[in-house]
Amino acid sequence: MDRNMEALINKAEMLIEALPYIKSFYRKTFVIKYGGNAMVSEELKDTFALDVVMMKYIGINPVIVHGGGPQIGKTLEMFGIESQFIDGHRITSKEMIDVVEMVLGGKVNQDIVTLINSHDGNAVGITGKDGNLIQAKRYKHVKKSPETNQSEIIDLGLVGEITQVNVRILQEIDEAGFIPVIAPIGQGDKGETLNINADIVASKVASALKAEKLLLMTDTEGVKGKNGKLIPNLTRRKAQELIKSKVIKDGMLPKVNCCLDALKAGVGKTHIIDGRVRHSLLLEIFTKEGVGTQIVDK
Numbered sequence: 001m002d003r004n005m006e007a008l009i010n011k012a013e014m015l016i017e018a019l020p021y022i023k024s025f026y027r028k029t030f031v032i033k034y035g036g037n038a039m040v041s042e043e044l045k046d047t048f049a050l051d052v053v054m055m056k057y058i059g060i061n062p063v064i065v066h067g068g069g070p071q072i073g074k075t076l077e078m079f080g081i082e083s084q085f086i087d088g089h090r091i092t093s094k095e096m097i098d099v100v101e102m103v104l105g106g107k108v109n110q111d112i113v114t115l116i117n118s119h120d121g122n123a124v125g126i127t128g129k130d131g132n133l134i135q136a137k138r139y140k141h142v143k144k145s146p147e148t149n150q151s152e153i154i155d156l157g158l159v160g161e162i163t164q165v166n167v168r169i170l171q172e173i174d175e176a177g178f179i180p181v182i183a184p185i186g187q188g189d190k191g192e193t194l195n196i197n198a199d200i201v202a203s204k205v206a207s208a209l210k211a212e213k214l215l216l217m218t219d220t221e222g223v224k225g226k227n228g229k230l231i232p233n234l235t236r237r238k239a240q241e242l243i244k245s246k247v248i249k250d251g252m253l254p255k256v257n258c259c260l261d262a263l264k265a266g267v268g269k270t271h272i273i274d275g276r277v278r279h280s281l282l283l284e285i286f287t288k289e290g291v292g293t294q295i296v297d298k
């Protein structure tokens with residue numbers, strides 16, 4: 001057989017390898033938190049969009065929730081406003097919320113829509129306000145003093161804690177054949193705009209949709225253990241141990257908690273994946289090895 005023919009057959013066999021995954025994921029919902037480097041590098045942006053469009057065309061229902069923290073930070077700086085974070089939440093004053101809404105719901109959201117549509121993906125941009133998708137109340141951060149053990153409530157301003165997710169708008173978008181791209185903004189009961197961490201929005205949306213998968217894209221390999229090595233598979237119990245021993249901390253802590261919450265609410269599997277790797281989404285979904293940490297409820 002000539003080498004050309006052999007290469008073609010190899011390609012066909014590679015496609016067939018994906019068949020069991022394609023079969024089991026047909027008509028299932030995957031919620032993807034898009035952020036970090038994958039949202040900045042031109043090459044990674046393009047491979048992300050291709051992965052999402054590929055998913056849609058093979059029958060998966062991808063739901064995108066995007067971040068935009070660095071973009072908000074840069075715009076606030078232009079206005080001479082500095083940001084402060086508590087536990088991964090940006091303290092959001094009245095003068096900041098318009099900037100947050102403008103950046104997340106405007107430029108960042110529409111750039112992603114344009115990117116996906118440039119690959120014939122049929123994306124639709126919405127914020128959590130559209131179709132009453134995300135109802136929220138003002139988040140109150142509880143700080144416990146290690147010395148006195150007393151709790152103090154800290155007001156983070158216009159930061160939202162999600163009280164309800166109305167998935168109808170997402171179902172309609174899916175049925176019409178579009179891909180929703182969600183900006184992490186919610187609406188308070190007085191109609192006020194509330195800023196919400198995008199990982200949390202992705203986790204709550206995945207929970208409300210009872211999604212097959214929640215995939216959080218980040219700028220590290222995944223969850224690492226005490227020895228600094230990547231942990232490809234993490235159970236709830238092991239994750240709790242690593243949190244207790246402070247091996248999982250800082251920015252990784254809320255991510256892992258988002259995954260554990262989603263699993264509790266009925267999401268099938270959760271993944272923290274390395275968004276710096278080209279085609280990280282397809283690799284996670286269609287290969288046994290994946291490119292990050294899979295967290296399951298065991």
Ligand SMILES: Nc1ncnc2c1ncn2[C@@H]1O[C@H](COP(=O)(O)OP(=O)(O)O)[C@@H](O)[C@H]1O
Binds near residue numbers: 217223251
């Ligand atoms: N066990 C751990 N495994 C991997 N990263 C960890 C761990 N514990 C803490 N981290 C930190 O969490 C960071 C990821 O969180 P963060 O930077 O907030 O992500 P993102 O910007 O993608 O939302 C890592 O870069 C690392 O510094």
Ligand SMILES: CC(=O)N[C@@H](CCC(=O)OP(=O)(O)O)C(=O)O
Binds near residue numbers: 072159198
């Ligand atoms: C309350 C809160 O912190 N909201 C976030 C929303 C954007 C976000 O989460 O973006 P990343 O995923 O890129 O960090 C913020 O203001 O930065």
